[in-house]
Amino acid sequence: xxxxxxxxxxxxxxxxxSVKIECRSLDFQATTMFWYRQFxxxxxxxxxxxxxxxxxxxxxxxxxxxxxxxxxSLTLSTLTVTSAHPEDSSFYICxxxxxxGSDTEAFFGQGTxxxxx
Amino acid sequence: AQxxxxxxxxxxxxxxxxxxxxxxxxxxxxxxxxxxxxxxxQGLQLLLKYFSGDTLVQGIKGFEAEFKRSQSSxxxxxxxxxxxxxxxxxxxxxxxxxxLVFGTxxxxxxxx
Numbered sequence: 067x068x069x070x071x072x073x074x075x076x077x078x079x080x081x082x083x084s085v086k087i088e089c090r091s092l093d094f095q096a097t098t099m100f101w102y103r104q105f106x107x108x109x110x111x112x113x114x115x116x117x118x119x120x121x122x123x124x125x126x127x128x129x130x131x132x133x134x135x136x137x138x139s140l141t142l143s144t145l146t147v148t149s150a151h152p153e154d155s156s157f158y159i160c161x162x163x164x165x166x167g168s169d170t171e172a173f174f175g176q177g178t179x180x181x182x183x
Numbered sequence: 184a185q186x187x188x189x190x191x192x193x194x195x196x197x198x199x200x201x202x203x204x205x206x207x208x209x210x211x212x213x214x215x216x217x218x219x220x221x222x223x224x225q226g227l228q229l230l231l232k233y234f235s236g237d238t239l240v241q242g243i244k245g246f247e248a249e250f251k252r253s254q255s256s257x258x259x260x261x262x263x264x265x266x267x268x269x270x271x272x273x274x275x276x277x278x279x280x281x282x283l284v285f286g287t288x289x290x291x292x293x294x295x
Binding site: 070100108110111112115157159161171173174175176177179 | 217219224225226227228229232273282283284285286287288
């Protein structure tokens with residue numbers, strides 16, 4: 067099946083710094099990528115949808131200036147958590163849809179555990 | 184608004200016993216339904232999906248799910264659970280061809 071690679075798998079950063087998370091589709095082209103956030107023992111909540119070459123669409127309540135999303139190519143989307151604070155500590159997961167796929171399956175990365183200290 | 188309910192937060196099943204995880208959805212149109220499994224600290228792996236056609240869907244690892252429109256349900260089943268099945272299971276509904284709305288998950292514990 068299609069592979070989505072997320073990097074890094076985990077990161078620890080100091081409060082006030084910025085962190086970039088990469089999401090790559092390794093063997094397919096993804097016109098649409100999705101960024102989710104998962105708090106401990108909770109479900110995944112969609113943060114934003116990014117389309118290659120255009121601005122991301124953010125879900126209600128998600129600060130676009132804090133969570134910067136860039137989808138510059140058909141195989142790469144990045145999420146930058148700016149001026150991170152401890153409350154941003156969470157598990158971030160991306161998913162991507164194959165542009166040639168005939169169905170709605172999205173493939174998930176392995177996730178990034180962000181800890182802000 | 185679309186929503187997914189997984190009423191069981193935890194389920195404990197003896198190894199070798201059968202399993203059923205419940206999922207109910209709320210969606211105005213014909214739903215696209217998914218079951219994912221997540222191991223600790225890992226991403227999500229698709230177990231199976233329903234788009235149309237046969238309401239009994241077969242997935243990987245011996246799992247199956249049945250779509251029942253009249254009950255707005257998409258329950259996941261497995262006839263014989265293995266210890267390696269212990270994980271978190273998420274039911275999700277696809278909204279159009281875009282985002283997924285997930286349930287809160289059910290943690291499966293497998294006892295010896």
